[in-house]
Amino acid sequence: xxxxxxxxxxSYGDFRALFGVNISLEPGQIxxxxxxxxxxxxxxxxxxxxxxxxxxxxxxxxxxxxGDLPASNIMQRGIAMVPEGRRLFxxxxxxxxxxxxxxxxKGSGPWNLHSVYALFPILSEFRSRPATxxxxxxxxxxxxGRALMSNPEVLLxxxxxxxxxxxxxxxxxxxxxxxxxQGTGAIIVEQDIAQAMRVASYVYCxxxxxxxxxxxxxxxxxxxxxxxxFGAAA
Amino acid sequence: xxxxxxxxxxxxxxxxxxxxxxxxxxxxxxxxxxxxxHGDLIVFAGYLILVGVSxxxxxxxxxxxxxxxxxxxxxxxxxxxxxxxxxxHNILPPLLVTFGLSVIxxxxxxxxxxxxxxxxxxxxxxxxxxxxGVTSLGLLPLLTFGSAIAVILILNWIFYRTALGRAFRAVSxxxxxxxxxxxxxxxxxxxxxxxxxxIVTIAALYLGMRANxxxxxxxxxxxYAFEAVIIGGLGNLWGTxxxxxxxxxxxxxxxxxxxxxxxxxxxxxxxxVLLIRPRGLMPKQ
Amino acid sequence: xxHNARIEIATRSSRVFLVFAFAAIIAAVFLPAFVSRGxxxxxxxxxxxxxxxxxxxxxAGYGGLVSVGQQxxxxxxxxxxxxxxxxxxxxxxxxxxxxxxxALLFAIPFAFFLFxxxxxxxxxxxxxxxxxxxxxxxxxxxxxxxxxxxxxxxxVRSMPGTDWVRALFDVSGSAxxxxxxxxxxxxxxxxxxxxxxxxxxxxxxxxxxxxKDNAEAARSVGINASAIKWMTYLISAxxxxxxxxxxxxxxxxxxxxxxxxxTDWTAFVIFVVVIGGIGTLEGPILGxxxxxxxxxxxxxxxxxxxxxxGAAGIVVMIFxxxxxxxxxxxxxxLTLFPLRRRVIFTSERTDL
Numbered sequence: 014x015x016x017x018x019x020x021x022x023x024s025y026g027d028f029r030a031l032f033g034v035n036i037s038l039e040p041g042q043i044x045x046x047x048x049x050x051x052x053x054x055x056x057x058x059x060x061x062x063x064x065x066x067x068x069x070x071x072x073x074x075x076x077x078x079x080g081d082l083p084a085s086n087i088m089q090r091g092i093a094m095v096p097e098g099r100r101l102f103x104x105x106x107x108x109x110x111x112x113x114x115x116x117x118x119k120g121s122g123p124w125n126l127h128s129v130y131a132l133f134p135i136l137s138e139f140r141s142r143p144a145t146x147x148x149x150x151x152x153x154x155x156x157x158g159r160a161l162m163s164n165p166e167v168l169l170x171x172x173x174x175x176x177x178x179x180x181x182x183x184x185x186x187x188x189x190x191x192x193x194x195q196g197t198g199a200i201i202v203e204q205d206i207a208q209a210m211r212v213a214s215y216v217y218c219x220x221x222x223x224x225x226x227x228x229x230x231x232x233x234x235x236x237x238x239x240x241x242x243f244g245a246a247a
Numbered sequence: 248x249x250x251x252x253x254x255x256x257x258x259x260x261x262x263x264x265x266x267x268x269x270x271x272x273x274x275x276x277x278x279x280x281x282x283x284x285h286g287d288l289i290v291f292a293g294y295l296i297l298v299g300v301s302x303x304x305x306x307x308x309x310x311x312x313x314x315x316x317x318x319x320x321x322x323x324x325x326x327x328x329x330x331x332x333x334x335x336h337n338i339l340p341p342l343l344v345t346f347g348l349s350v351i352x353x354x355x356x357x358x359x360x361x362x363x364x365x366x367x368x369x370x371x372x373x374x375x376x377x378x379x380g381v382t383s384l385g386l387l388p389l390l391t392f393g394s395a396i397a398v399i400l401i402l403n404w405i406f407y408r409t410a411l412g413r414a415f416r417a418v419s420x421x422x423x424x425x426x427x428x429x430x431x432x433x434x435x436x437x438x439x440x441x442x443x444x445x446i447v448t449i450a451a452l453y454l455g456m457r458a459n460x461x462x463x464x465x466x467x468x469x470x471y472a473f474e475a476v477i478i479g480g481l482g483n484l485w486g487t488x489x490x491x492x493x494x495x496x497x498x499x500x501x502x503x504x505x506x507x508x509x510x511x512x513x514x515x516x517x518x519x520v521l522l523i524r525p526r527g528l529m530p531k532q
Numbered sequence: 533x534x535h536n537a538r539i540e541i542a543t544r545s546s547r548v549f550l551v552f553a554f555a556a557i558i559a560a561v562f563l564p565a566f567v568s569r570g571x572x573x574x575x576x577x578x579x580x581x582x583x584x585x586x587x588x589x590x591x592a593g594y595g596g597l598v599s600v601g602q603q604x605x606x607x608x609x610x611x612x613x614x615x616x617x618x619x620x621x622x623x624x625x626x627x628x629x630x631x632x633x634x635a636l637l638f639a640i641p642f643a644f645f646l647f648x649x650x651x652x653x654x655x656x657x658x659x660x661x662x663x664x665x666x667x668x669x670x671x672x673x674x675x676x677x678x679x680x681x682x683x684x685x686x687x688v689r690s691m692p693g694t695d696w697v698r699a700l701f702d703v704s705g706s707a708x709x710x711x712x713x714x715x716x717x718x719x720x721x722x723x724x725x726x727x728x729x730x731x732x733x734x735x736x737x738x739x740x741x742x743x744k745d746n747a748e749a750a751r752s753v754g755i756n757a758s759a760i761k762w763m764t765y766l767i768s769a770x771x772x773x774x775x776x777x778x779x780x781x782x783x784x785x786x787x788x789x790x791x792x793x794x795t796d797w798t799a800f801v802i803f804v805v806v807i808g809g810i811g812t813l814e815g816p817i818l819g820x821x822x823x824x825x826x827x828x829x830x831x832x833x834x835x836x837x838x839x840x841x842g843a844a845g846i847v848v849m850i851f852x853x854x855x856x857x858x859x860x861x862x863x864x865x866l867t868l869f870p871l872r873r874r875v876i877f878t879s880e881r882t883d884l
Contacts, residue, residue, distance in 0.1 A: 062427060063426070064423060064426070064427070083426065083431070084423070084426035084427050085426045085428075085429050085430055085431045088426075088427055088428060088429040089429045093427075094427050096424060096427060100421060100423075100424040100427075102416065102417045102420040102421060102424070102425075103420055104416040104417075104419065104420050105413060105416055105417060105420070109413050109416075112410070112413060113410075113413045113414070113417050113425075113428050113430075114428055116410040116413060116414065116428070116429070116430075117428060117429025117430060118429050159428070163429070275652075279652070280652075281652035281653060281655060281656065283600065283655065283656070329846065329850070332850050333849065333850060338596075338598060338651045338652045339592065339596070339598055339810070340849050340850075340853060341652070342598045342600075342652055342655050343598075343802065343806055343845060343846075343849050344845075344846050344849050344850070346600065346799070346802060346845075347803070347842040347843070347845040347846040347849070348842065348846065349842075350795070350799050350838055350839075350841070350842035351838075351839050351842035351843060351846075353838075354835035354836070354838040354839045354842070355839055357835045358834070358835055358836065358839075466659070466794065467663075469656065469659075470656065470659060470660050470663060473653070473656040473657075473660070474660065477649070477653065477657075507670070507671060507678075508671075510663075510667055511664065511667040511668065511671075514660055514663060514664045514667070515664070517660065518645060518660075518664070521645055521648060521649075521657075522645070525648040
């Protein structure tokens, strides 16, 4: 096990967003998190990546408690995030957005400017353009490339396909085997249930800040997932 | 009499104002913080250099070289201990804290060095000049202008060619996402303020060698710096140099018409630019 | 089910306070009968500082316009008084009003420039304009140029009401003058606070808070941010102009340096508001009291006093941004000038 949350709780002021969430990730494994809006998926990602701080032992990475560390520190340990909405830096060019991903951690692995451009050739054409001048799909490629540049051991994808055209989503999922070819683990937050079941070897479904269902996709029937996704009453 | 030399004096004076302005612009550009104590920090650095010269008998340039890392430390500590606590969407706390700092600095300097005006002694450099045919230029103003250009070149190089510059711009865009890149925004802010105060030291060196200063000289320097930044357009250091030159030329021309109009003419030039080009002459896209 | 509810602004403490405030004003009016001339002079200083503090508070605390240039209006008001009294022999008391009007007239073009500057740059811009005003006035030779001038002695002596006050309290002419000026300061301070309070309680008050919090959101719900900014800026200029005229009528001597002093008319004012509690009407009152207590204790330490004041301002801003009044209010649950609307349920709530 490389990454694990233990009874993870999180709040925004008085509002409790997570109530004791337990998930775990094996090296090289892909885990999907599904759930409706407001289920707590993004809060979970923010907690793991250090944007939100928790009790130390609530997030464990390679056997060490990291729940209380700031985001900068967690990134340097080898967990990189592809944030919801891409969040590229508008004053940086495409290439600079990629470079900034490796400025504080190079890591050891295959990823550098050259290999990222090989993965997404379109980016090298636009390398000196402002990153935010590109299309949504290309921006997502930059965001993925930026996260890869540090050769992380775990990649977090928050709402990976939100706001992207179906053809672009297909393209990005097609690249996934290459992205994770070096044994990188991934947690993917995805709203499309079918897509999430297809890509992952293990799925967690969240509702109202709790895990309502988990298991390998093969073991989960459609009706069970739907019930877990929308709540029993629906 | 307004001759070519009046204009040239003004242009060179603009170099000094660009030096005042670069530090202010750097801090604002990265953390949206308007440092109302900027002018007082220049004067503070001026006294620091003066102590090196008059107490330890150092050459002014050597004294500034020693003062620069000290000022970097002052900026670093100031940012980490005080200013980082008040950054945010509300513009009021940082303005009030830096205004408080301005009052504290002025009065500490007053208690320590008295209200007497001081000057950094420069020896032969004061009168040395270069003959360029139409007029002769003072070596010191030339050196000031050259230093301003050097500072701007170096700052632009840092900003657009180094990892530190990428971190500066990334943090300025979005501190949370920058921290996901392993960048510590608070450290970057401290580094930026430290760097700004190194530029402040350079500005203080030339201010102190050129003219008298006393503990209350700071606010006026802040105003010139601010005017140069606004005239040039936010975030454009070459624009800031142009802005400084416009203030400088207005001041020397104003002074040539009537010595009492010197300062006023600079401010009026600023207001005219604000009226016709509210976003400055060279606004960033 | 139905709930009967009403919106209330007044609180119990505020009703008690209203009675108390009324009594305090009455007592202040008759104060000259009981205390020495020195205390009257101190009270004059306290009241004028309070009036300036409320003007700045309206601007920065409610309107979100952080100005470091209010000394422009103090100076312009003061110089207006010196010009019309000294040069044209106007009635000095009426000239105080003129000081306010002239400051207001200057504020119109000032605002035109300043509202082009965003947020924090507004602060330095306002300082530039104050400098322009100071340097321009220093060129005006009829009122003494850079060195300044004094009011003619007989115009000062012949201030209306002097004889009446002399007879009433059996005091010298100059003491009578101080009493009249003290009363005017009292009227100004009370009138300004009442005006700001009434303004705040009306719809505009809601609008102003919204503008400060988020100009974009305010616009979307139909609050005209620009009109409100103009209004706060002009009112605070008018107030500062009158106070400036009054202060320099009392000193009877003016110079550009004194009339446009950033320390006296802006730094002190800012610290009073911040330490007392920005964005409340109560804060500046508390701030002025703290200011004068500190000043009396630290009077012998010269500029260390200002160092201490600056440090206190920074500490308050970092650790208690709501100021001393904010701390007190949270501890005691007091509200003297209630501006928040509260919903009072008059029937039991049965659901939930």
